[in-house]
Amino acid sequence: MSWVWDQKAENGYMKRIEDAFHHEIDCISLGSIKNNMAISEYHLLWNLRHKYQHFRSDIFLNGIDGSNLTKDNEEIIERKHGMFVRDDGAVPARFLVSFLIQRDLDKHIHSYAKIxxxxxxxxxxxxxxxxxxxxxxxxxxxxxxxxxxxxxxxxxxxxxxxxxxxxxxxxxxxxxxxxxxxxxxx
Known part of the structure; x- marks a missing residue:
């Protein structure tokens, strides 16, 4: 299986946004007070995930040797919210996608401020x-x-x-x- 974004994003800022949204909708009813920012952040995250879902090209770092890690070592590093470079100098695309989604969340959330x-x-x-x-x-x-x-x-x-x-x-x-x-x- 190929992941679109990394574990740090999935268990970090994305989980925070998802948890806030689910907390919001768990007991929602007509006329209830809403946390508009929680809804807006989830809406934006949903759109950004869609935008970057097909971004699968690894990034190659010129002049950088890989870290000679086993697949198990790579998974351990990622599980601990780290990043790695493969033997051929490639950084898996999911690390860049995670950064781009977080950057775009920060860049565009202000447009939801008055919603x-x-x-x-x-x-x-x-x-x-x-x-x-x-x-x-x-x-x-x-x-x-x-x-x-x-x-x-x-x-x-x-x-x-x-x-x-x-x-x-x-x-x-x-x-x-x-x-x-x-x-x-x-």
Whole structure:
């Protein structure tokens, strides 16, 4: 298996963002006070993971000899949040991807500063989820619940769910998923 980002990112800043988001959604309900930054950071992380998912080219350092490590040694170093150079002078791409995602989180999170996320609850029908929402301020979190911006918490009709599902389809890069496609109006 080839990892897209390293263990330090997965168990470090990404885990912190994921944990804060899951803490936020575990007991969410219409009208509840939201931690907008936790939602925004997760939305941005999701988009950045998508952006860098195909970045697989190792980086070669000219004039740098490798560290002559076994695969087991490499895994131990990475598990301890270290980085290594392979015998051919290659640094695995996942180390650069982790840095780029963290850099872009720091670079772009300010654009979310004034965003207020609202919770929509479907009266009827269920939400589709796109593989990525890019700049779209939509984030379904369950078949019946979806975060959006520029509105207030509220129940929405089947027709409004369909409009959001159409938007999800239009923003999807490669795929959408759902608990039950038969229940997702378009």
């Amino acid at each position: 207020k996320w609202a919770l929509l609850q479907a009266e009827e029908g269920e939400f589709l989820v796109a593989d990525c929402y890019h700049e779209g301020a939509i984030m379904p979190i369950s078949p019946k619940l979806c975060f959006v911006t520029m509105t207030d918490d509220r129940m929405i009709t089947r027709e409004e769910v369909a409009a959001i599902n159409r938007k999800s389809l239009s923003l999807a890069s490669k795929f959408c998923f759902a608990q039950d496609f038969e229940k997702c109006p378009l």
